[in-house]
Amino acid sequence: MLKGWKPEDKSIDKATQEMIRKAEKEGIETIWDRLKAQLPQCGYGQLGVCCRICMQGPCRIDPFGNGPQKGVCGATAETIVARNLVRAIAAGAAGHSDHGRHVVLALKETLEHGAPYPIKDEKKLKDVAKKLGVPVEGRKAEEIAKDLVEIALGDFSKQDEEIIKFADAYANEKRKEVWKKTGVAPRNIDREIVEAMHRTTMGVDHDPLSLVAHGIKTSIADGWGGSLIATEFQDILFGTPKIGKGEANLGVLKEDYVNIVIHGHEPVLSEKIIEAAQDPELIELAKKYGAKGINAVGMCCTGLELLMRHGTPIAGNYLQQELAIVTGAVEAMVVDVQCIMPSLVDVARCFHTKIIDTSSLATFPGAVHVKFDEMRADEIAREIVRIAVENFPNRNKDKVQIPKGKSEAIGGFSVEAILEALGGTLKPLEEAIISGKIRGVVGIVGCNNAKIRHNHNHIVLTDELIKNDILIIGTGCWATACAEHGIFLPEYAEKAGEGLKSVCKALGIPPALNMGSCVDCSRMLVLADLMARDLGVDISDLPLAGSAPEAMTEKAVCIGTYFVASGILTHLGIVPPTVGSVEVTKLLTKDAMNIVGGAFYVEPDPIKAAKTLIDHIESKRKALGI
Numbered sequence: 001m002l003k004g005w006k007p008e009d010k011s012i013d014k015a016t017q018e019m020i021r022k023a024e025k026e027g028i029e030t031i032w033d034r035l036k037a038q039l040p041q042c043g044y045g046q047l048g049v050c051c052r053i054c055m056q057g058p059c060r061i062d063p064f065g066n067g068p069q070k071g072v073c074g075a076t077a078e079t080i081v082a083r084n085l086v087r088a089i090a091a092g093a094a095g096h097s098d099h100g101r102h103v104v105l106a107l108k109e110t111l112e113h114g115a116p117y118p119i120k121d122e123k124k125l126k127d128v129a130k131k132l133g134v135p136v137e138g139r140k141a142e143e144i145a146k147d148l149v150e151i152a153l154g155d156f157s158k159q160d161e162e163i164i165k166f167a168d169a170y171a172n173e174k175r176k177e178v179w180k181k182t183g184v185a186p187r188n189i190d191r192e193i194v195e196a197m198h199r200t201t202m203g204v205d206h207d208p209l210s211l212v213a214h215g216i217k218t219s220i221a222d223g224w225g226g227s228l229i230a231t232e233f234q235d236i237l238f239g240t241p242k243i244g245k246g247e248a249n250l251g252v253l254k255e256d257y258v259n260i261v262i263h264g265h266e267p268v269l270s271e272k273i274i275e276a277a278q279d280p281e282l283i284e285l286a287k288k289y290g291a292k293g294i295n296a297v298g299m300c301c302t303g304l305e306l307l308m309r310h311g312t313p314i315a316g317n318y319l320q321q322e323l324a325i326v327t328g329a330v331e332a333m334v335v336d337v338q339c340i341m342p343s344l345v346d347v348a349r350c351f352h353t354k355i356i357d358t359s360s361l362a363t364f365p366g367a368v369h370v371k372f373d374e375m376r377a378d379e380i381a382r383e384i385v386r387i388a389v390e391n392f393p394n395r396n397k398d399k400v401q402i403p404k405g406k407s408e409a410i411g412g413f414s415v416e417a418i419l420e421a422l423g424g425t426l427k428p429l430e431e432a433i434i435s436g437k438i439r440g441v442v443g444i445v446g447c448n449n450a451k452i453r454h455n456h457n458h459i460v461l462t463d464e465l466i467k468n469d470i471l472i473i474g475t476g477c478w479a480t481a482c483a484e485h486g487i488f489l490p491e492y493a494e495k496a497g498e499g500l501k502s503v504c505k506a507l508g509i510p511p512a513l514n515m516g517s518c519v520d521c522s523r524m525l526v527l528a529d530l531m532a533r534d535l536g537v538d539i540s541d542l543p544l545a546g547s548a549p550e551a552m553t554e555k556a557v558c559i560g561t562y563f564v565a566s567g568i569l570t571h572l573g574i575v576p577p578t579v580g581s582v583e584v585t586k587l588l589t590k591d592a593m594n595i596v597g598g599a600f601y602v603e604p605d606p607i608k609a610a611k612t613l614i615d616h617i618e619s620k621r622k623a624l625g626i
């Protein structure tokens with residue numbers, strides 16, 4: 001937990017500290033105040049041994065053996081912990097996969113009813129089609145897209161027992177063998193999520209092993225299904241990210257501009273807002289109100305989507321959302337789904353800021369509701385930007401304080417962009433790994449967590465690993481953290497070990513690569529899979545590891561689980577609510593290694609974690625004989 005609760009204990013970032021101080025001075029409640037008010041948090045909840053699944057509960061198991069060892073129905077700690085875990089995985093998978101579905105439906109609406117989402121990247125369309133066995137020769141992009149839409153929607157609806165088509169097409173044979181043998185090959189994305197809910201409802205599955213196995217299956221439906229579909233269809237619609245420059249941190253807000261912060265996850269909306277913010281008519285209007293123009297910036301994962309594709313500045317990650325408003329310079333914060341604090345509305349009340357909710361799934365009491373509709377996307381985006389512009393005169397200049405802190409960052413490392421940088425194949429990277437210049441690769445993902453000093457674990461772990469010649473790839477709030485701290489600059493390679501430094505210098509790349517938003521963790525799977533294919537081994541044989549050093553959401557639980565299911569040792573920087581069950585803990589941290597070739601490893605100290613990840617990578621190298 002945070003040591004002295006001072007601004008510098010809450011975040012390692014100066015701009016963030018400055019805004020925490022401003023909030024404190026002005027008496028604005030932020031996430032840290034609410035965390036403090038929650039302490040001490042419930043010990044049963046932390047261990048995962050409380051059950052509220054039926055109305056005979058809530059039941060709890062006494063971890064010290066001095067109280068009840070069974071719930072009213074007879075459920076043990078093992079069952080309760082496993083059920084809670086599986087529900088968390090299902091919720092995480094639902095978030096990513098429903099996002100994926102929305103992107104596919106946007107394309108479908110375009111093909112069938114002329115929604116304004118034309119195919120931007122025909123090459124990607126064809127590449128995806130080829131992978132899935134859809135004919136491309138002599139066919140129009142629209143025809144190919146129609147087939148792809150059908151296959152993707154089929155993965156959400158088919159009722160046979162076969163593995164989903166996307167996982168089947170993208171995962172190599174060795175990995176699929178493991179899944180089939182263990183019975184965790186997902187059949188249908190929605191079905192696995194529904195079955196997770198069914199299995200965990202009162203009086204159904206009580207065996208921690210079969211429960212966890214289903215959790216693994218559901219997570220694969222996300223990583224190699226829903227998330228992967230989200231990434232691939234977004235690339236088709238909005239373009240595959242290319243290496244390019246951007247800027248990150250609260251300092252991207254501009255004093256004399258209309259500032260619009262686009263926060264959430266689904267680029268189907270944010271892509272349109274970015275366009276609308278460039279509309280000459282709206283810029284003219286902004287000038288009429290005394291602003292120099294419109295400054296649209298991103299936040300959280302939707303911000304990363306924009307940064308990856310357009311170099312749009314990103315104002316921050318999860319723990320900075322309230323603080324962006326505290327600058328007093330935000331005319332509108334536009335939100336869609338996921339990781340959006342309901343408290344934003346309260347913070348906004350202290351200023352002129354308007355919170356605009358846009359998703360029919362996510363309504364925020366007290367916000368302005370402008371619900372999104374693909375068919376009217378352009379019109380709605382303009383309406384949203386107009387609301388922001390017209391709010392500019394309401395800004396109280398005396399309350400404005402924008403921290404200077406921001407950093408440049410290179411991003412856009414899609415698998416395609418990496419391949420291009422390497423000259424078309426992964427060979428140069430693989431050779432660097434085989435020769436030992438690069439010892440291995442760690443994929444870092446996920447969130448901020450108010451219980452962990454903001455960005456601290458991300459940066460310390462990344463620094464420690466690159467020092468030891470480990471190349472880092474990653475997504476999500478980790479990526480924003482690195483962008484803010486200058487890690488995504490080629491010159492940061494100076495801080496890397498000699499081997500990694502030489503490779504980075506030769507290629508002109510930073511020692512850590514931004515692969516995008518959380519659904520883009522699928523890009524990491526594709527990269528690992530490519531490498532495994534090239535070397536003729538399974539992903540679990542490669543010198544790889546994963547980490548979520550500041551994990552927070554159910555989505556992070558799901559991502560961690562599908563990393564494990566893909567054969568990757570995965571570190572968690574926060575103790576998950578599963579330790580109340582000896583059996584589930586053993587399953588996740590030990591037995592899984594023998595079953596799927598990956599397991600979880602929990603360690604709050606990032607330096608100690610780095611050491612274990614390095615040891616793991618060295619043991620994999622040894623086994624490969626390199």
Ligand code: XCC
Pocket residue numbers: 265300301317318338339445446447448475476477478517518552553555556
């Ligand atoms: Fe959310 Fe995606 Fe986690 Fe950040 S990393 S806190 S999930 S914004 Ni996706």
Ligand code: SF4
Pocket residue numbers: 051052053054055056057058059070071072073074075080202203
């Ligand atoms: Fe209690 Fe069992 Fe109901 Fe859970 S399912 S609340 S353990 S009676």
